[in-house]
Amino acid sequence: MxxxxxxxxxPTPIARRTYQAMSQGIFGHRTQRFKDLSASIQDRLKPVFGTDQDVVILTATGTSTLEAAMVNLVAPGDDIVIIVSGVFGEKFKIIAERYNYKVHIYDVEWGEAADPEAFKTFLSKLDSVQAVFTQACETSTSVLHPLKELGQVVQEYDQYTLFIVDAVSALGGADIHMERDGIDCLVTGSQKALMLPPGLGFVGINDKALDKINQGPETRYYLDLRMYLASLEEDYTPQTPAVTLYQGLDDVLDIIHEEGxxxxxxxxxxxxxxxxxxxxxxxxxxxxxxxxxxxxxxxxxxxxxxxxxxxxxxxxxxxxxxxxxxxxxxxxxxxxxxxxxxxxxxxxxxxxxxxxxxxxxxxxxxxxxxxxxxxxxxx
Missing domain, CATH: 3.90.1150.10 (Aspartate Aminotransferase, domain 1)
Structure with missing residues (x-):
């Protein structure tokens, strides 16, 4: 055979050494050993996201991070724009429709990238848009959107409008940098370019996004990023994490560092x-x-x-x-x-x-x- x-x-292949790291044996998540592991991971994860802020790690799928971004950064009744260019843009749309948001769809032909100038014209016709959502890579078509240019469009529209990017099939493989590209919230999962099994979701946020999170209503629990951010101050998690995946992530970040x-x-x-x-x-x-x-x-x-x-x-x-x-x-x-x-x-x-x-x-x-x-x- x-x-x-x-x-x-x-999902994507996993290095043999990463499998070995995940098989070291389980240990308690309320221990100094886990605290040290969490701190070490954050130090090396931040450069991958292009941020100096802590990155929230959820024990959940990549899809959970899309929903987490919405429920933490968008208030009921807010106007939001979703760039839809394939299956995963439609997923953002489906999630948004489950909540009481005013959703505006910017449709892009499947297989094409969003045109920043055309999007600028579209956005200029809308009032009080609180957030713009897009994929980095639309996995269903293999298109890569021009994030830096789109981020600039959002910034020029309103400095308080959030630019939120799904990078599930891009981060760790495509050159994406939150600060450089004007991204306020960047989400991804573990099972693609980050070389791990499914099971971890990641949410990177900047100060502007954090302000919006702290203003939000108390209408969520497991996906409440405030809990995770508070726990990260002490290098813990509010819920039981996937400890073995953390061990694998520790090794993956070593691999990335070794290659550069x-x-x-x-x-x-x-x-x-x-x-x-x-x-x-x-x-x-x-x-x-x-x-x-x-x-x-x-x-x-x-x-x-x-x-x-x-x-x-x-x-x-x-x-x-x-x-x-x-x-x-x-x-x-x-x-x-x-x-x-x-x-x-x-x-x-x-x-x-x-x-x-x-x-x-x-x-x-x-x-x-x-x-x-x-x-x-x-x-």
Whole structure:
């Protein structure tokens, strides 16, 4: 039985050393040992977020952080804008509709990035918008939005309007920096570029967001960020944390430090360039243009029959797991993850497999072409 190569856009592979760190054995979360672990994690997590503020860690999924951002930063009756460019933008919309917010949707065609100037025009027609929500990377299409430019638009609209970003499939792989990019709240999960199993959610906030949190009503409990921030002052958590995942996170942050954060970003860009060049050499078309392509996931389009063949053959014949399309893109694309504990050699592996699959199915010789194109893209 062959070992599976996991190239989905989440969950993602986990380093053997991280598994070992998580198997050290459980210990109490009200101990000095946990307090030391929590403090050490915060020191190294802050640079990943691009902030000098404590980052809240929830024992929960990435989706919980989207809801946490809303219920802590938006008051009932507030006007908010949600940029929707795919499945996960729609998730923000669904969450918002469960609460008593005035929701304005800025629709972006699936597969395209938000245009800052067009968004500026849209926003200028609205009064008293309290918060703008967007994805960094819309995982369902593999598009990367121009966060810095969008953050500037929000700041110019009103200095008190919050810019809230879902970076679940981006943070740790794409170059995102809260302070530089004008992000007031940045949320993510553990199971993608942060190289851990699902189970931890992260919420980074700045002083402006903290002021809004402290003004909010007492209408939440488990997701009340005030409890977590108060506990962090003593390096604890208000509820029982996933201690083993904290041990894994401790190791992941060591891995990032050893490679260097800038080198982590460069590795992700290298994988992106290799994969996109190789796919084009196979006459496969990436869904997203190069200037809006995420460094963490690539969507590639083809006809429904070939999409099914690619996904099934990779899994059955080569032990490579990728993801299909969602909702309106179901049967139209496959999505290949290249984030976290993935490397250029993994791109060569999947491209080699695709050469064989498509050479056989199309009766055309692709052998060596994708590999050569991938290597040529980064030489």
């Amino acid at each position: 062959q070992e599976e190569l996991l190239l989905t856009p989440g 954060l800038e080198n982590v970003y460069k590795r992700h860009i290298k994988m992106q360039k290799m994969l996109r060049a190789g796919l084009r050499a196979l006459d496969l078309k990436p869904l997203v243009d190069d200037d809006a392509a995420s460094p963490t996931v690539t969507a590639v389009s083809s006809n429904e029959e070939e999409i099914a063949l690619i996904k099934d053959s990779l899994a059955q014949d080569y032990g490579i797991s990728i993801a299909g399309g969602q909702k309106i893109l179901a049967g139209k694309i496959v999505r290949i993850g290249h984030m976290g504990f993935m490397f250029p050699k993994d791109m060569l592996t999947i491209l080699s497999a695709l050469e064989a699959i498509l050479s056989q199915s199309r009766q055309k010789d692709y052998y060596g072409k994708a590999i050569a194109a991938a290597q040529g893209a980064v030489k």
